[in-house]
Amino acid sequence: LAVCITRRGVYMSRHLARALSSSLPSSSPSPSSSSPRVSRASRIMSRASAGAVATLSTPERLQARVDACNTITAADYASYVPFIVDGHAVGALQPWFADALVAACGSDALERSSDGAVRTSASLTTPDARSAAIAPGLRKLHDDGVITGWRDEIFPCTMGYGREPLLRVERAAASLLGVRAFGVHVNGFVTLANGERELWVAKRAKDKQTFPGKLDHLVAGGLPDGMAPSVCVVKECGEEASVPEWLAKQAKPVGVVSYAMNYNGCCKRDVLFCYDLELPEDFVPVPDDGEVERFERF
Incomplete structure (x- = not known):
């Protein structure tokens, strides 16, 4: 599994999309052209906690998760x-x-x-x-x-x-x-001997300025001025999850998610550069900068 649903939107990696796309019925509805785009797949597996029963989510529900972030309306813009x-x-x-x-x-x-x-x-x-x-x-x-x-x-x-x-x-x-902000998001996953995949998920620290205690990608961070996304990925991997540089450099860019969110009345406009990082099965991420409470493998 290499998909993460968070308050910032939905990101599905290419290899998961390829694995599932063949099971899509030809009559499956397409997302609105005016909405953020989501890789189409017949279903994804999600778990609320360790040991929970897996549930299915349709492409429509995936799109709805992205739409839940893209909440700025014409009326909002007119009021700004x-x-x-x-x-x-x-x-x-x-x-x-x-x-x-x-x-x-x-x-x-x-x-x-x-x-x-x-x-x-x-x-x-x-x-x-x-x-x-x-x-x-x-x-x-x-x-x-x-x-x-x-x-x-x-x-x-x-x-x-x-x-x-x-x-x-x-x-x-x-x-x-209300200015556009850029960030990087990294899905960290492992491939088991039987071919199944599991996803490392972070739980944000309770004292985070935004969305404390919520689930998040393995690594996510804002893109500072003048820093390339690939460089930011390596930096954030080391700071947030203690991923060594040689391993973090293997992260692969796989897409971009953007949205404009009504956030506490403000116009929050984010552009997220998304990456996949395959991790060794015995690797365990460790919080290092205090922004993550713990990691759990789903």
Whole structure:
């Protein structure tokens, strides 16, 4: 089994999709073209806990799990205040946060246009200048308790992956700013002697800033500014699961999941680079950075 269903969506690896696709009836409905795409398979096995009876999930239910993450509606977008950086709409702000952001950053950093949008000052002509001007305001909002879960990690604000950053901000502010954030997710699995597969699942620490105590992939983490996904995979594998570098480098890129989620009223926009990592049967992941409470093999 190499599929993981979490609060961030659904990811099915290629080899599992291939193994199951042959049993799909030709009349199986296809997901909506406007929805995030999920590899089609006739069924997956899931277990709520060790020893639980396996249950079946249809392709429709898999798609529903992704749709549960992709919850931003047209009405939501209409209610947000556009966040414009160097003439590009990179984010979406709740009205109350737009007011707080402008007040905290000051007129030298941000301006309100006649249509109500929040724009970076025209005098700030480089990404570094814009980032330096806005950073003190974001820190003030954190000190005031508005931005919580400060990470001391810098995320780029871009129009798409691989594009030049227009602005760089603290990771904890990404969802409040409504900017696109990137991350890596790794499914770690073992292949048994009888050919069956089992999946290593992490239980998030109870003190995590987001989704404490929930089940997760073997490894999942945000993609810092300037770091390639493959490099981030190796880093996160070592930090979260004590996977040695030589083994982590064998992770294979297998797809991308993206969505826009209404998260506590914010526009949380995630793009997740998904990887498969086959592990030796005798390998046991060990939490190392405190973000995972324990691992369990399903």
